[in-house]
Amino acid sequence: MTTLPTAHSVRTTPEGFQWEPSDRWVRGVKDEVTVVDSRHPVLVWEPGLPVPQYAFPRGEVRQDLLRPAAHPPTGAHAGSRVFYDLAVGGEPLRNAAWTYPGRELAGHIAFAWFQRTGPGLDHWYEEDEEIFVHPRDPHKRVDALPSSRHVVVEIDGTVAAETRRPVLLFETGLPTRFYIPREDVRLDLLDPTDHSSRCPYKGVAEYWSWRGDADVPGNIVWSYPDPLPAVAAVRGLLAFYNEAVDITVDGERRRRPVTLFTWALFDRTEAGRH
Structure with a gap:
């Protein structure tokens, strides 16, 4: 046929x-x-x-x-x-x-x-x-799914977030992102920044940096306060760059992925951005 x-x-x-x-x-x-x-x-x-x-x-x-x-x-x-x-x-x-x-x-x-x-x-x-930024690719999919997985985020051995009610965001070509309620994030360890970014699939993001002495990039935490309707489930939740932190899901430590964000994150750190 x-x-x-x-x-x-x-x-x-x-x-x-x-x-x-x-x-x-x-x-x-x-x-x-x-x-x-x-x-x-x-x-x-x-x-x-x-x-x-x-x-x-x-x-x-x-x-x-x-x-x-x-x-x-x-x-x-x-x-x-x-x-x-x-x-x-x-x-x-x-x-x-x-x-x-x-x-x-x-x-x-x-x-x-x-x-x-x-x-x-x-x-x-x-x-x-x-x-924003570029047209949406009709061959790319973005799904934001509420979950009951146990997610722990650590930075230099310190638990920065722990939750059993994350929203998992699956985006074609990128690692799974774990969006965590603010109540389950150590906000006292984070400083808000004036950085922002735009995404054609999710909207406009605001950022935080790690307050500790660990050698981590700035702006490693972000949130969409007013996301686009297709990913409304992530509204106000916080996500960490998998590329720069340690994430354990249901007792299994995830490998840090290498993505197009890896170079950008660590290159800006070396340039003294934060």
């Missing part, structure tokens, strides 16, 4: 880009000006990059705000593309938009996202919900 491709099958271009049409209504805003208003976006996965980017038909983009880039970038990811500066308000935003090479994605324009690829559009929306 032959399986025919659906309208939303992922396609691969001769240049190595993967792309897929999306039914989502997507808007991009810069300085309160709607630059993109698209009901026909496509998701594009660039070679070597783990998360997708949106590209939009030219007719759904404010092309009157685009100017040929005065100083287009060079390098592997810039090859065979046309870059544009975005003129909204004051100084033009350099290289804020670009085209992809090849016939299949011709007629589409992609944009930089604030806090991902440098200066870019300030706000993005899928339907009526704001999203």
